[in-house]
Amino acid sequence: MNATEARAAGGLALVFAFRMLGMFMVLPVLATYGLELDDATPALIGLAIGAYGLTQAILQIPLGIISDRIGRLPVIYLGLLVFAAGAALAASSDSIWGVIAGRVIQGAGAISAAVMALLSDLTREQHRTKAMAMIGMSIGLSFAVAMIIGPLLTHAFGLSGLFWVTTIMALLGMLIVAAMPKASSQRQHRESVVARQALVATLRHADLLRLDFSILVLHAVLMASFVVLPLALVEPGGLPKEHHWWVYLGALLIGFCGMIPFIVYGEKKRQMRRVLLGAVGLLLFCEVFFWLLGNSLWALVLGMVLFFTAFNLLEASLPSLISKVAPAGGKGTAMGVYSTSQFLGAALGGIFGGWLFQQGGATWVFAGCAVLCALWLMVVIGMNEPPYVTSLRLPLAKAALQDKGLAERLLALPGVTDVVVASEEEAIYLKIDTLVIDRNELERLVSTGAVA
Structure with missing residues:
Protein backbone atom coordinates (compact mmCIF):
# COMPACT_ATOMS: atom_id res chain seq x y z
CA MET A 1 0.00 0.00 0.00
CA VAL A 194 -24.57 -4.87 -0.65
CA ALA A 195 -25.55 -5.45 -4.29
CA ARG A 196 -29.29 -5.72 -4.73
CA GLN A 197 -28.85 -8.07 -7.69
CA ALA A 198 -27.08 -10.56 -5.38
CA LEU A 199 -29.49 -10.32 -2.43
CA VAL A 200 -32.04 -12.95 -3.47
CA ALA A 201 -29.34 -15.52 -4.28
CA THR A 202 -27.69 -14.84 -0.92
CA LEU A 203 -30.93 -15.36 1.00
CA ARG A 204 -31.55 -18.65 -0.81
CA HIS A 205 -28.07 -20.10 -0.27
CA ALA A 206 -28.39 -22.88 2.32
CA ASP A 207 -24.81 -22.78 3.64
CA LEU A 208 -24.75 -18.97 3.81
CA LEU A 209 -27.97 -19.14 5.84
CA ARG A 210 -26.34 -21.68 8.17
CA LEU A 211 -23.44 -19.26 8.70
CA ASP A 212 -25.86 -16.35 9.27
CA PHE A 213 -27.64 -18.45 11.88
CA SER A 214 -24.24 -19.26 13.40
CA ILE A 215 -23.26 -15.65 14.00
CA LEU A 216 -26.76 -14.85 15.26
CA VAL A 217 -26.58 -17.61 17.89
CA LEU A 218 -22.94 -16.85 18.77
CA HIS A 219 -23.71 -13.25 19.69
CA ALA A 220 -27.01 -14.17 21.33
CA VAL A 221 -25.14 -16.60 23.58
CA LEU A 222 -22.41 -14.00 24.25
CA MET A 223 -24.88 -11.30 25.32
CA ALA A 224 -27.09 -13.66 27.34
CA SER A 225 -24.09 -15.15 29.14
CA PHE A 226 -22.82 -11.71 30.08
CA VAL A 227 -26.11 -10.82 31.68
CA VAL A 228 -25.12 -13.30 34.41
CA LEU A 229 -21.37 -14.06 34.27
CA PRO A 230 -20.23 -10.77 35.86
CA LEU A 231 -22.75 -11.31 38.65
CA ALA A 232 -21.64 -14.93 39.07
CA LEU A 233 -18.02 -13.77 39.53
CA VAL A 234 -19.24 -11.63 42.44
CA GLU A 235 -21.57 -14.26 43.90
CA PRO A 236 -20.89 -17.19 44.22
CA GLY A 237 -17.38 -16.47 42.84
CA GLY A 238 -16.53 -14.00 45.59
CA LEU A 239 -14.49 -11.71 43.29
CA PRO A 240 -15.11 -7.95 43.76
CA LYS A 241 -16.31 -6.32 40.52
CA GLU A 242 -13.30 -3.98 40.35
CA HIS A 243 -11.05 -7.05 39.92
CA HIS A 244 -12.98 -8.69 37.11
CA TRP A 245 -10.63 -7.28 34.46
CA TRP A 246 -7.87 -9.81 35.21
CA VAL A 247 -10.29 -12.70 34.62
CA TYR A 248 -11.24 -11.30 31.22
CA LEU A 249 -7.60 -10.53 30.36
CA GLY A 250 -6.42 -14.04 31.19
CA ALA A 251 -9.39 -15.76 29.50
CA LEU A 252 -9.04 -13.70 26.33
CA LEU A 253 -5.26 -14.18 26.05
CA ILE A 254 -5.41 -17.94 26.64
CA GLY A 255 -8.46 -18.21 24.39
CA PHE A 256 -6.72 -16.30 21.59
CA CYS A 257 -3.61 -18.48 21.77
CA GLY A 258 -5.74 -21.60 22.07
CA MET A 259 -7.69 -20.96 18.88
CA ILE A 260 -4.65 -20.40 16.60
CA PRO A 261 -3.68 -24.10 16.14
CA PHE A 262 -7.26 -24.95 15.15
CA ILE A 263 -7.41 -22.17 12.55
CA VAL A 264 -4.07 -23.29 11.10
CA TYR A 265 -5.21 -26.92 11.04
CA GLY A 266 -8.55 -26.08 9.43
CA GLU A 267 -7.05 -23.95 6.67
CA LYS A 268 -3.99 -26.11 5.91
CA LYS A 269 -5.82 -29.45 6.03
CA ARG A 270 -8.98 -27.96 4.50
CA GLN A 271 -11.09 -29.12 7.43
CA MET A 272 -12.88 -25.89 8.41
CA ARG A 273 -16.23 -27.66 8.70
CA ARG A 274 -14.75 -29.97 11.35
CA VAL A 275 -13.27 -26.97 13.18
CA LEU A 276 -16.65 -25.19 13.10
CA LEU A 277 -18.47 -28.21 14.52
CA GLY A 278 -15.83 -28.65 17.22
CA ALA A 279 -16.05 -24.99 18.28
CA VAL A 280 -19.85 -25.11 18.50
CA GLY A 281 -19.58 -28.32 20.52
CA LEU A 282 -17.09 -26.65 22.89
CA LEU A 283 -19.43 -23.68 23.36
CA LEU A 284 -22.27 -26.09 24.17
CA PHE A 285 -20.01 -27.81 26.72
CA CYS A 286 -19.17 -24.42 28.32
CA GLU A 287 -22.82 -23.49 28.80
CA VAL A 288 -23.62 -26.89 30.33
CA PHE A 289 -20.50 -26.52 32.53
CA PHE A 290 -21.64 -23.08 33.76
CA TRP A 291 -25.14 -24.44 34.31
CA LEU A 292 -24.13 -27.46 36.37
CA LEU A 293 -20.73 -26.59 37.89
CA GLY A 294 -20.33 -22.80 37.81
CA ASN A 295 -20.52 -22.35 41.57
CA SER A 296 -16.93 -21.36 42.42
CA LEU A 297 -14.46 -18.77 41.18
CA TRP A 298 -12.02 -21.26 39.66
CA ALA A 299 -14.80 -23.18 37.92
CA LEU A 300 -16.04 -19.89 36.43
CA VAL A 301 -12.51 -18.90 35.35
CA LEU A 302 -11.91 -22.28 33.70
CA GLY A 303 -15.28 -22.10 31.98
CA MET A 304 -14.54 -18.59 30.69
CA VAL A 305 -11.15 -19.68 29.28
CA LEU A 306 -12.89 -22.44 27.31
CA PHE A 307 -15.73 -20.07 26.38
CA PHE A 308 -13.38 -17.47 24.90
CA THR A 309 -11.36 -20.14 23.10
CA ALA A 310 -14.54 -21.23 21.32
CA PHE A 311 -15.77 -17.66 20.86
CA ASN A 312 -12.47 -16.40 19.38
CA LEU A 313 -12.27 -19.42 17.09
CA LEU A 314 -15.80 -18.87 15.79
CA GLU A 315 -15.44 -15.10 15.53
CA ALA A 316 -12.31 -15.57 13.39
CA SER A 317 -13.49 -18.47 11.24
CA LEU A 318 -17.08 -17.49 10.39
CA PRO A 319 -16.19 -14.42 8.23
CA SER A 320 -13.58 -16.55 6.42
CA LEU A 321 -16.25 -19.19 5.75
CA ILE A 322 -18.62 -16.52 4.42
CA SER A 323 -15.90 -15.37 2.02
CA LYS A 324 -15.31 -18.94 0.83
CA VAL A 325 -18.97 -19.88 0.42
CA ALA A 326 -20.30 -16.63 -1.13
CA PRO A 327 -20.62 -16.75 -4.93
CA ALA A 328 -18.38 -14.57 -7.10
CA GLY A 329 -19.38 -10.93 -6.75
CA GLY A 330 -21.58 -11.74 -3.76
CA LYS A 331 -19.20 -11.33 -0.82
CA GLY A 332 -20.32 -7.79 0.06
CA THR A 333 -23.98 -8.81 0.06
CA ALA A 334 -23.27 -11.98 2.04
CA MET A 335 -21.30 -9.99 4.64
CA GLY A 336 -24.10 -7.42 4.87
CA VAL A 337 -26.67 -10.11 5.71
CA TYR A 338 -24.15 -11.78 8.05
CA SER A 339 -23.52 -8.54 9.97
CA THR A 340 -27.25 -7.88 10.22
CA SER A 341 -27.68 -11.38 11.69
CA GLN A 342 -24.88 -10.68 14.17
CA PHE A 343 -26.50 -7.54 15.53
CA LEU A 344 -29.93 -9.15 15.61
CA GLY A 345 -28.41 -11.97 17.66
CA ALA A 346 -26.92 -9.45 20.10
CA ALA A 347 -30.33 -7.84 20.58
CA LEU A 348 -32.17 -11.14 21.07
CA GLY A 349 -29.48 -12.50 23.39
CA GLY A 350 -29.58 -9.48 25.69
CA ILE A 351 -33.39 -9.37 25.77
CA PHE A 352 -34.00 -13.07 26.37
CA GLY A 353 -30.99 -13.48 28.64
CA GLY A 354 -32.34 -10.75 30.92
CA TRP A 355 -35.84 -12.22 30.84
CA LEU A 356 -34.60 -15.73 31.66
CA PHE A 357 -32.45 -14.37 34.49
CA GLN A 358 -35.42 -12.56 35.99
CA GLN A 359 -37.61 -15.66 35.72
CA GLY A 360 -35.28 -18.35 37.00
CA GLY A 361 -31.83 -16.98 37.80
CA ALA A 362 -28.46 -17.82 36.26
CA THR A 363 -29.24 -21.52 35.78
CA TRP A 364 -32.12 -20.66 33.43
CA VAL A 365 -29.83 -18.44 31.34
CA PHE A 366 -27.09 -21.05 31.00
CA ALA A 367 -29.65 -23.78 30.27
CA GLY A 368 -31.27 -21.57 27.62
CA CYS A 369 -27.87 -20.90 26.03
CA ALA A 370 -27.12 -24.63 26.05
CA VAL A 371 -30.37 -25.31 24.21
CA LEU A 372 -29.48 -22.65 21.64
CA CYS A 373 -26.03 -24.18 21.10
CA ALA A 374 -27.55 -27.65 20.70
CA LEU A 375 -29.94 -26.29 18.06
CA TRP A 376 -27.00 -24.54 16.37
CA LEU A 377 -25.05 -27.79 16.25
CA MET A 378 -27.98 -29.53 14.55
CA VAL A 379 -28.21 -26.74 11.97
CA VAL A 380 -24.51 -26.69 10.98
CA ILE A 381 -23.97 -30.45 11.00
CA GLY A 382 -25.59 -30.55 7.55
CA MET A 383 -23.21 -27.94 6.13
CA ASN A 384 -20.98 -28.89 3.21
CA GLU A 385 -17.20 -28.58 3.39
CA PRO A 386 -16.59 -25.05 2.07
CA PRO A 387 -14.70 -24.54 -1.19
CA TYR A 388 -11.13 -23.40 -0.46
CA VAL A 389 -11.12 -20.53 -2.90
CA THR A 390 -10.05 -16.89 -3.05
CA SER A 391 -12.17 -14.02 -4.36
CA LEU A 392 -10.69 -11.97 -7.16
CA ARG A 393 -11.87 -8.85 -8.97
CA LEU A 394 -10.21 -7.79 -12.21
CA PRO A 395 -10.89 -4.70 -14.33
CA LEU A 396 -11.99 -5.35 -17.90
CA ALA A 397 -11.47 -3.26 -21.02
CA LYS A 398 -14.59 -2.39 -23.04
CA ALA A 399 -13.59 -4.86 -25.74
CA ALA A 400 -13.41 -7.67 -23.20
CA LEU A 401 -16.86 -6.75 -21.88
CA GLN A 402 -18.26 -7.43 -25.35
CA ASP A 403 -16.70 -10.89 -25.38
CA LYS A 404 -19.71 -13.11 -24.67
CA GLY A 405 -17.60 -16.24 -24.29
CA LEU A 406 -15.07 -14.86 -21.79
CA ALA A 407 -16.81 -16.13 -18.65
CA GLU A 408 -17.29 -19.59 -20.16
CA ARG A 409 -13.63 -19.85 -21.18
CA LEU A 410 -12.47 -18.72 -17.75
CA LEU A 411 -14.67 -21.32 -16.05
CA ALA A 412 -13.01 -23.98 -18.20
CA LEU A 413 -9.61 -23.15 -16.67
CA PRO A 414 -8.50 -25.57 -13.89
CA GLY A 415 -8.89 -23.89 -10.49
CA VAL A 416 -11.54 -21.33 -11.56
CA THR A 417 -14.80 -22.22 -9.82
CA ASP A 418 -17.09 -19.22 -10.41
CA VAL A 419 -17.18 -16.19 -12.71
CA VAL A 420 -19.46 -13.15 -12.83
CA VAL A 421 -19.06 -10.29 -15.30
CA ALA A 422 -20.19 -6.94 -13.86
CA SER A 423 -20.62 -4.73 -16.93
CA GLU A 424 -21.68 -1.69 -14.91
CA GLU A 425 -18.35 -1.82 -13.05
CA GLU A 426 -16.28 -2.79 -16.10
CA ALA A 427 -14.94 -5.66 -14.01
CA ILE A 428 -15.08 -9.42 -13.61
CA TYR A 429 -15.37 -11.35 -10.33
CA LEU A 430 -13.85 -14.81 -9.96
CA LYS A 431 -13.43 -17.50 -7.31
CA ILE A 432 -10.16 -19.39 -7.72
CA ASP A 433 -8.25 -22.18 -5.98
CA THR A 434 -4.75 -20.72 -5.61
CA LEU A 435 -3.25 -24.22 -5.21
CA VAL A 436 -4.39 -25.03 -8.73
CA ILE A 437 -4.09 -21.76 -10.65
CA ASP A 438 -1.64 -18.91 -10.16
CA ARG A 439 -3.36 -15.61 -9.47
CA ASN A 440 -0.73 -13.52 -11.27
CA GLU A 441 -0.93 -15.72 -14.35
CA LEU A 442 -4.72 -15.42 -14.39
CA GLU A 443 -4.46 -11.63 -14.16
CA ARG A 444 -2.04 -11.65 -17.08
CA LEU A 445 -4.33 -13.81 -19.20
CA VAL A 446 -7.33 -11.57 -18.56
CA SER A 447 -5.44 -8.29 -19.05
CA THR A 448 -3.91 -9.44 -22.35
CA GLY A 449 -7.03 -11.17 -23.62
CA ALA A 450 -5.11 -14.43 -23.93
CA VAL A 451 -7.72 -16.68 -22.29
CA ALA A 452 -7.90 -19.67 -24.62
Missing part, protein backbone atom coordinates in the same frame (compact mmCIF):
# COMPACT_ATOMS: atom_id res chain seq x y z
CA ASN A 2 1.14 3.53 -0.66
CA ALA A 3 1.11 6.20 2.06
CA THR A 4 -2.40 7.42 1.17
CA GLU A 5 -3.87 3.92 1.27
CA ALA A 6 -2.12 3.07 4.53
CA ARG A 7 -3.40 6.30 6.08
CA ALA A 8 -6.94 5.59 4.91
CA ALA A 9 -6.92 1.96 6.10
CA GLY A 10 -5.38 2.89 9.46
CA GLY A 11 -7.79 5.78 10.01
CA LEU A 12 -10.90 3.75 9.19
CA ALA A 13 -9.65 0.86 11.33
CA LEU A 14 -9.31 3.31 14.23
CA VAL A 15 -12.84 4.66 13.64
CA PHE A 16 -14.16 1.10 13.71
CA ALA A 17 -12.18 0.34 16.86
CA PHE A 18 -13.44 3.42 18.73
CA ARG A 19 -17.02 2.61 17.82
CA MET A 20 -16.81 -1.06 18.77
CA LEU A 21 -15.06 -0.15 22.03
CA GLY A 22 -18.04 2.02 22.88
CA MET A 23 -20.43 -0.81 22.10
CA PHE A 24 -18.58 -3.53 24.02
CA MET A 25 -17.14 -1.76 27.07
CA VAL A 26 -20.50 -1.97 28.84
CA LEU A 27 -20.72 -5.75 28.35
CA PRO A 28 -18.66 -6.81 31.39
CA VAL A 29 -19.98 -4.06 33.69
CA LEU A 30 -23.64 -3.32 32.98
CA ALA A 31 -24.90 -6.36 34.90
CA THR A 32 -22.95 -5.40 38.05
CA TYR A 33 -23.09 -1.59 38.01
CA GLY A 34 -26.40 -1.20 36.15
CA LEU A 35 -28.47 -2.58 39.03
CA GLU A 36 -27.69 0.68 40.89
CA LEU A 37 -29.71 2.63 38.29
CA ASP A 38 -33.30 3.66 39.04
CA ASP A 39 -35.96 1.13 37.92
CA ALA A 40 -33.29 -1.44 37.04
CA THR A 41 -34.35 -5.09 36.86
CA PRO A 42 -32.46 -8.07 35.41
CA ALA A 43 -34.75 -8.09 32.37
CA LEU A 44 -34.13 -4.38 31.70
CA ILE A 45 -30.38 -4.84 32.19
CA GLY A 46 -30.49 -7.51 29.48
CA LEU A 47 -32.46 -5.16 27.24
CA ALA A 48 -29.87 -2.41 27.79
CA ILE A 49 -27.03 -4.81 26.92
CA GLY A 50 -28.58 -5.91 23.63
CA ALA A 51 -30.65 -2.84 22.65
CA TYR A 52 -28.05 -1.41 20.28
CA GLY A 53 -28.19 -4.53 18.14
CA LEU A 54 -31.82 -4.01 17.16
CA THR A 55 -31.39 -0.60 15.51
CA GLN A 56 -28.02 -1.64 14.13
CA ALA A 57 -29.58 -4.68 12.44
CA ILE A 58 -32.47 -2.66 11.01
CA LEU A 59 -30.41 0.26 9.66
CA GLN A 60 -27.08 -1.20 8.57
CA ILE A 61 -28.02 -2.30 5.04
CA PRO A 62 -30.34 0.70 4.30
CA LEU A 63 -27.65 3.19 5.38
CA GLY A 64 -25.11 1.40 3.19
CA ILE A 65 -27.44 1.79 0.20
CA ILE A 66 -28.06 5.45 1.08
CA SER A 67 -24.28 6.04 1.17
CA ASP A 68 -24.15 4.88 -2.47
CA ARG A 69 -26.57 7.67 -3.35
CA ILE A 70 -25.57 10.64 -1.20
CA GLY A 71 -21.93 9.80 -0.48
CA ARG A 72 -20.02 7.92 2.20
CA LEU A 73 -18.88 10.87 4.31
CA PRO A 74 -22.32 12.33 5.13
CA VAL A 75 -23.53 8.91 6.33
CA ILE A 76 -20.37 8.32 8.39
CA TYR A 77 -20.44 11.78 10.01
CA LEU A 78 -24.14 11.50 10.80
CA GLY A 79 -23.70 7.97 12.15
CA LEU A 80 -20.86 8.97 14.48
CA LEU A 81 -22.83 12.00 15.66
CA VAL A 82 -25.88 9.85 16.40
CA PHE A 83 -23.65 7.33 18.20
CA ALA A 84 -22.14 10.14 20.33
CA ALA A 85 -25.62 11.50 21.13
CA GLY A 86 -26.78 8.08 22.29
CA ALA A 87 -23.72 7.67 24.52
CA ALA A 88 -24.23 11.17 25.97
CA LEU A 89 -27.88 10.38 26.74
CA ALA A 90 -26.88 7.18 28.54
CA ALA A 91 -24.15 9.05 30.45
CA SER A 92 -26.64 11.68 31.63
CA SER A 93 -29.25 9.19 32.81
CA ASP A 94 -29.83 7.98 36.34
CA SER A 95 -32.49 5.55 35.14
CA ILE A 96 -32.16 2.26 33.27
CA TRP A 97 -34.69 3.60 30.76
CA GLY A 98 -32.33 6.42 29.80
CA VAL A 99 -29.49 3.93 29.31
CA ILE A 100 -31.73 1.74 27.15
CA ALA A 101 -32.74 4.75 25.04
CA GLY A 102 -29.09 5.75 24.70
CA ARG A 103 -28.10 2.27 23.57
CA VAL A 104 -30.91 2.21 21.00
CA ILE A 105 -29.71 5.55 19.62
CA GLN A 106 -26.10 4.31 19.59
CA GLY A 107 -27.13 1.40 17.41
CA ALA A 108 -28.84 3.78 14.98
CA GLY A 109 -25.38 5.12 14.06
CA ALA A 110 -24.92 2.10 11.79
CA ILE A 111 -21.95 3.10 9.65
CA SER A 112 -20.23 -0.26 9.06
CA ALA A 113 -21.37 -0.64 5.44
CA ALA A 114 -20.52 2.98 4.59
CA VAL A 115 -17.04 2.66 6.13
CA MET A 116 -16.30 -0.51 4.15
CA ALA A 117 -17.51 1.17 0.97
CA LEU A 118 -15.28 4.20 1.66
CA LEU A 119 -12.35 1.85 2.18
CA SER A 120 -12.98 0.44 -1.30
CA ASP A 121 -13.04 3.98 -2.72
CA LEU A 122 -9.66 4.79 -1.14
CA THR A 123 -7.67 1.62 -1.88
CA ARG A 124 -6.54 -0.12 -5.04
CA GLU A 125 -7.77 -3.58 -5.90
CA GLN A 126 -4.51 -5.37 -5.13
CA HIS A 127 -4.33 -3.89 -1.61
CA ARG A 128 -7.99 -4.06 -0.62
CA THR A 129 -7.78 -7.43 1.10
CA LYS A 130 -4.96 -6.16 3.33
CA ALA A 131 -6.92 -3.01 4.16
CA MET A 132 -10.02 -5.02 5.07
CA ALA A 133 -7.87 -7.33 7.20
CA MET A 134 -6.68 -4.28 9.16
CA ILE A 135 -10.28 -3.38 9.94
CA GLY A 136 -11.06 -6.99 10.89
CA MET A 137 -8.12 -7.03 13.30
CA SER A 138 -9.20 -3.70 14.79
CA ILE A 139 -12.65 -5.12 15.55
CA GLY A 140 -11.21 -8.19 17.27
CA LEU A 141 -8.70 -6.12 19.22
CA SER A 142 -11.36 -3.61 20.28
CA PHE A 143 -13.48 -6.42 21.77
CA ALA A 144 -10.52 -7.71 23.78
CA VAL A 145 -9.55 -4.22 24.97
CA ALA A 146 -13.17 -3.41 25.85
CA MET A 147 -13.48 -6.46 28.10
CA ILE A 148 -10.39 -5.36 30.03
CA ILE A 149 -10.68 -1.57 30.26
CA GLY A 150 -14.47 -1.54 30.69
CA PRO A 151 -14.25 -2.72 34.33
CA LEU A 152 -11.24 -0.45 35.01
CA LEU A 153 -12.90 2.70 33.63
CA THR A 154 -16.19 1.96 35.36
CA HIS A 155 -14.47 1.40 38.69
CA ALA A 156 -12.63 4.73 38.29
CA PHE A 157 -15.39 6.92 36.82
CA GLY A 158 -18.64 5.02 37.24
CA LEU A 159 -21.05 3.86 34.56
CA SER A 160 -21.75 7.47 33.58
CA GLY A 161 -18.03 8.12 33.07
CA LEU A 162 -17.78 5.05 30.84
CA PHE A 163 -20.48 6.44 28.54
CA TRP A 164 -18.80 9.87 28.49
CA VAL A 165 -15.57 8.20 27.35
CA THR A 166 -17.60 6.53 24.58
CA THR A 167 -18.99 9.93 23.55
CA ILE A 168 -15.50 11.40 23.31
CA MET A 169 -14.27 8.46 21.22
CA ALA A 170 -17.12 8.93 18.73
CA LEU A 171 -16.27 12.63 18.36
CA LEU A 172 -12.60 11.76 17.90
CA GLY A 173 -13.71 9.36 15.18
CA MET A 174 -15.28 12.29 13.33
CA LEU A 175 -11.99 14.20 13.52
CA ILE A 176 -10.11 11.16 12.17
CA VAL A 177 -12.50 10.92 9.21
CA ALA A 178 -12.11 14.65 8.53
CA ALA A 179 -8.31 14.29 8.42
CA MET A 180 -8.36 11.34 6.03
CA PRO A 181 -7.62 11.55 2.30
CA LYS A 182 -10.63 12.26 0.12
CA ALA A 183 -11.80 9.78 -2.49
CA SER A 184 -11.73 11.08 -6.05
CA SER A 185 -14.85 9.07 -6.88
CA GLN A 186 -17.24 6.45 -5.53
CA ARG A 187 -16.57 3.00 -6.85
CA GLN A 188 -19.12 0.25 -7.26
CA HIS A 189 -17.57 -2.84 -5.72
CA ARG A 190 -19.70 -5.92 -5.05
CA GLU A 191 -17.16 -7.40 -2.65
CA SER A 192 -17.54 -4.58 -0.13
CA VAL A 193 -21.13 -3.29 -0.53
